């Protein structure tokens with residue numbers, strides 16, 4: 009029996025692929041586990057080091073959580089809102105991320121951090137690199153739930169050409185190896201309605217942080 013099914017990876021670069029619809033079979037369980045996380049560690053708008061509110065609202069689960077504030081970007085074990093550890097990463101999240109990474113060829117991947125991103129209509133995420141982690145030999149696994157969004161996948165330099173591809177509910181993007189430090193982002197979310205998430209797009213980003 010295969011736990012997570014997919015039509016097979018859609019390669020967008022030598023170390024980057026999209027697993028279409030990979031997470032959909034478990035959407036109910038993922039959604040239930042997500043609700044439990046945000047009851048413990050509520051959605052919040054973090055501040056950039058420059059003092060501006062980040063448009064995407066965020067939370068975390070796992071041993072380490074990504075935070076941004078006046079002190080900079082970093083991973084830490086405690087939720088700064090409560091001072092207690094981030095919620096444990098649910099088995100549903102962890103096994104999905106491990107299975108997706110393995111499909112993309114990263115069989116050693118064991119995430120210790122999961123950043124939860126919540127987009128409302130109009131919310132965007134500018135082009136950036138994920139580089140606050142210790143070990144860039146480990147990939148990024150990024151799960152999309154709810155409303156579709158346009159994913160931007162650039163190169164290793166900000167000025168490199170950018171591929172645009174639509175990410176739909178259940179799609180999982182994995183990027184690592186030579187593509188681990190590629191710039192990426194999300195265009196402003198279009199308004200809409202999804203049966204699972206309503207007016208929202210939710211993204212789960214799994215990483216080996218520390």
Ligand SMILES: O=C(O)CCC(=O)C(=O)O
Pocket residue numbers: 123125133138150152159192193194211213
């Ligand atoms: O929402 C997404 O699909 C991307 C999220 C992302 O790039 C990040 O959390 O670093």
Ligand SMILES: [Fe+2]
Pocket residue numbers: 136137138192
């Ligand atoms: Fe990112």
